[in-house]
Amino acid sequence: MKAVLGLLIALEAVNCAQLSLKDARIDDLEGQQIINRSRLENWQTRAMRDEQTIEDLQKAADEAETALPDGLELVDAGEFECTAYCGEKYPHICGEGKGITASGAPFTPDQTVAADQSIFPFGTVLYIEGVGVRVVQDKGSGIQGKHLDVAVSGTHEDALAWSGYGKHKVWVMKEVNENDGE
Numbered sequence: 001m002k003a004v005l006g007l008l009i010a011l012e013a014v015n016c017a018q019l020s021l022k023d024a025r026i027d028d029l030e031g032q033q034i035i036n037r038s039r040l041e042n043w044q045t046r047a048m049r050d051e052q053t054i055e056d057l058q059k060a061a062d063e064a065e066t067a068l069p070d071g072l073e074l075v076d077a078g079e080f081e082c083t084a085y086c087g088e089k090y091p092h093i094c095g096e097g098k099g100i101t102a103s104g105a106p107f108t109p110d111q112t113v114a115a116d117q118s119i120f121p122f123g124t125v126l127y128i129e130g131v132g133v134r135v136v137q138d139k140g141s142g143i144q145g146k147h148l149d150v151a152v153s154g155t156h157e158d159a160l161a162w163s164g165y166g167k168h169k170v171w172v173m174k175e176v177n178e179n180d181g182e
Contacts, residue, residue: 074127074171077120080146082128084162085114086155101138109153114138116145125173131164133173 087099087107099107102114103122113126113134120126124136131150143149148170152159 071176073174073176075174077126077170077172078146079167080128080148080170082131082148082150082164082166082168084150084152084159084164085140086152086159102140103137105135105137107138107151109151111135112137112151114140114143114149114151116143116147119145120172127171127173128164129169131168 087109101107101112105112105122110132111134113128113136115124115126115136115138117139120136122136126134126136126148128134128148128150134148134150138149138151140149148168150162150164152162
């Protein structure tokens, strides 16, 4: 009986030790949970702050992009469908590719844009949102109405992969005539 009692005492001691280990493990896990919750809150706060910083920087970039020198103004022309074309040599799907536009000006990637002449005559300076400043120097049989074809550098594949495909707000850049108000 003494042996059984000793065995029961030993088992009780083991159970107490196991409970103590379990309690310690539970305390450790609860502590880690508190730490991880705090980290999550810090990350969420930082992410929100970073998102605000990105929005502020984007707004500043957009404002800087549309800032004009004195004497110029932007006149809203509406929204236009924008596509791209390349200057690969003739014969080529993008056009004759001889390096000269319909206006007689040289094909200049990142400057030349083709437009419907009834809307924008040659020489019209446009600001295309997300694209930049372009000059109407070309036209094309498929460029009618509210459609602009932007000259890009590189190959035909580069023109097809141009990131600016789609609708963009467009403004005509004009000189301010100081005598208009008098």
